[in-house]
Amino acid sequence: MDELIVSISSTFSKTSCITDLLLPLELDRIEAQRSTDASHDQQNRTYLPMNIHGSQDFSQSGGDGVTPLTGDTESVPEFLTNLRLSDIFAIRGKDVRMTPLIFSQISYGKKACLDLLRSREIPVARLKSDTGDSILHLAVKWGHIELVKEIVCECPCLLLEPNSSGQTPLHVAAHGGHTAIVEAFVALVTFASAKLGNEESERMNPYVLKDEDGNTALHLAIEGLYLEIARCLVKANWDAPFLGNNKGISSLYMAVEAGEVSLVKAILKTTDDEDLEGTKSNLESKIQGYKYLAHVALQAGSIAGVLDVILDECPTLVNERDQKGRTCLSFAASSGNYQGVCKLLARSTMSVYIRNDDGSYPIHTAAEYSQWTSVRYILDRCPDSKHLLNKHGQNVLHIGVKHGKYVSTLLMQIKDMEHLGVEQDVDGNTPLHLAVMNWNYDSIPSLVNSRKILRLRNKRGLRARDIIELEVKPNYIFEERWTMALFLYICHLRGFESVKSLTKPAEPLDPKNNRDYVNTLLLVAALVATMTFAAGFTLPGGFNSSAPHLGRATLATKPTLSIFLLLDILAMQSSLATIGTLIWAQLGDPVLIRSSLHVALPLLLFALLCMPMAFLFGVVTAVGHVKWLLVIICFISLIFFFWAIFVLGPHVMLQRPYISPKNTGFFLVTFMQYKEIFEFIAIWINILFCGCY
Template identity: 70%
Template structure:
């Protein structure tokens, strides 16, 4: 200093000037010079800050502050040197060597069980011991049997403070993958440790602001992919960690558009999962150009699948679909790789609200066919979405006349695929019932197609008039001709029930004679037929045994004193008489069934068939008499309890009708002659009420499943 003397205020000014000069010099060095490989950053900030006057301005002191918020409240996409809200440098970064970020660890060292256990448990003493005994480079080389570094292990268990200590000692581990190609950031995202992700973002932001452009680009863990092609953002979205995912989006604007090995970008996954807030955060990064410019900018960035509106429809997410179509209106008419428009996809997946939304925005897609020639209304009919088909016809009445490449209208498609609800909707409507006489390129009507596919539920709906029944295709065949010619000789329930319903419908129309609703069935495999006969014998023997035993265990018991010793106590009770009558009928019918089936054991195919025609009705009768006998036996015993009597009767009636529904067609369709008058009415009636019985069975299944789960 020489002979110069300075006042206290002058010294403060000099210190401030020195601080500014150092800050500018360091900043210039990192922004303009070549990459730094051996410089320590940051400076001893605490000592420098102590030398600066407390009334120094923000501009004078900004070199001692990190422009970011480690707690995550700051939007990292807006971070820069001019950010007004600043925070002190996080403590775990004060001793960070930037030169160590890209240091290669060299050959890996196998981690001992003690180290693995200590790091997994978050034991800081274990790390301190490693730091004392090992060099930072040796620490970075430690690997578990799965290729995890000590940083991977600390991140897996969410030990935040330990993670910070490891990062400060070995920052290069941030970019080191394990055997699955996952960096510590991947692991943190997969496990849902948001605080750890925030610490990593803090490190990357801090270092990126102080590295040259080349090394700053290298320090980008957000775009690194694992062996499945997933970035950390992919894993955060997959785990539904929306707060973390939004944080990662703000940290890096390129990662959301990168595709994985399945061609799914983070943006596409967010749309498909219905995470609207995340989708909004991602799309805001594409810019504010005009509509076409925004779409081009989006598609130029987006890797893999690009059809975002289609993804929203698949997810059936209304808010996501509205936001995407509001941002990119032209996507409403966009086609995917298979040529399906958004409307076609919405019709296919049965998203009624989405279809109405799309129709409101644009009806043009109603008349756009896919690559296979199907229109959206055909897609809805094929999948049986009745409400959507109705909406199409309501808003675009001429859509019902659209034909696919096979010349088939919407009723053809519904009949071919067995969608009887759609067929009923169209045939019950005066404006659409004429579709039933429409013929495709082969001359087939919807009834022809339903018979070809043996969709018995649609038969009575489609065969609404004699004109439909008389129509022939280009091969000269009516629907009846097709059914009788295609019927297989062996017993196939669906085919034989379809034929029976068709013949019954023809009989009721009265334009052709019908002698029987069934055709003789020939067994294809004698061995299987023998097993079938043996099964029937066993069932008949069980029925005979139980009914025989029930005859000697009469409800009410027997008299034990004269003059009616050994006789039934309730012999004059009407319900007991009915019980005995039904029990006797069940036993005698089962015995007759056994005797008939003994003839079937001889192996003569003709004798087997004739024996079955006699035995099956007898066995059905005995099976129906047995539960009725049980019902009246119970009524005899507890008839005085009125509420229990009512409950038992309701349950018994339901199960009796269910038994008829299950066993009736099985027996009826195997007989060589079935009257088209009464038997046909039986088949049609029970087919119409099939859903009621199906719901009843579903209810029983639900009750038993709940009981098993609770048990």
């Protein structure tokens, strides 16, 4: 035993001498276990020969089990000259647990451990780690190419052996990006397939084997972006790229999603070949799982590359539906991929007339997602597409009004589009009906363009005005009341119908919430009264401290100071009047609450507007001699003043029971037209001072 230990120690590196010294003891345990397993198998008349399941007879291969090579051997890799071809489909016996020492030695790539296992006649092919890995899995995982070659030549059956995750050594090599090992496996399979018969050759196909997630080795190679390995596997087997995993995703799908044009070309090039019957392979029939490859190419942004390759090889894929039932053109339109829309229509305009699963057309999808550029391009290429109806009998204008914000307005500006506004869907609704149903106030000015549209009734017998007056909620919903006010103002402005008021009386909200709202207004009014009261005794310039004008304002003769005092007094008195009015609202009478709010809100708005103006004239009184500073202050104050009007004005006006369309309506429409400008200014102020969008 001592001589054996010294012999083993000399073969291993000095860094692992302690571990190597203990290896024979572990091997003795394995050998004892093997003897026990063999005795058990003999008792049950079960033998474990290295035989072959197939029609080919390898009895003439020689007693050593080595298959002699015939013909030119220079083209065959050197490591395959020792391949035990007869063991490829050998039946494995009961697994033998791999000890930690063997695990570590194989992981370090020490071939001496394999030699010792062979000399001790340890069942190498039956060794398994705790995770179900064979010694070939371990050697592949750590990239020990020479050890891999030696193991696979001695135990070729391990090439098809899965671990506990269902992964073969080829899976492990592809996942780890070991190109040399993958190429060695491909060479082995190619060589063995040429020597085996048809049945065994079909079984010798590790490229189509799947792990527990349904992934082939090619899936893992593309997932890790090991393109050289992926191209090698595609060349080795033409069927593997089309196999789907458990999620229905094929390797071709993954290559398209990654935007790898060269790999997609390599995969699709295989479909140009002819099968045994002489008929061209059908790409659509070969793909397993998801077939909407054109959708994936558009999503990945590979418009000029992968999409062209896919459509050149199989143009009919453009009409495949994705998971939501959308055609390729509809998908491009919904995602805002204008270049994709142009590319698809440049090839053929027929896809414009193909329905989605929900009965809509691509132009409807573009309008639904407010993709105006795509809508306009489709109309330019196919003008008659504006007449296409979905299963609800709705045209593109119906869809734009129902879902879009500006599409309907832009559509109505196109020539020969006016007739779309009077078309009715299966429920009798015109685009104007849908606009008021969905409170789409942006579309109303362009849709209310004739008395005929206002008079049309749906199948419930309701006009658009009837719907908006019936559907508006009794409590205050800003969007609804704003839409109603704008609709009625447009009717009045264009003389289509008689309008007395732009609003309806609002009923009080929940008493608890209403009390909180009143208390908030009281607090604001009290703060305004306090500040304006204090400002009246802290005049700009101060007071005279000597006779004959002792205690009088120093700058009393300046007009700006007089304006300051006037605005300050108006703000203070308006806020005090607001407080007095809201006190009545605290009594709990719903009628008093509604009446108090109608009086208090305009007073408080007036007080809030007087405050900044008073401050402006007070500053002008103090620093009016600095001209450049005066200009800047006036400009900033003017912007703020108009912003305050446009923010607070609609909130106050839309709560009043009566608003004349002649006077207040103009203000509301002006606010509607310019609110985007104030929103843009607010966004930039937020970006500049808060650093966020």
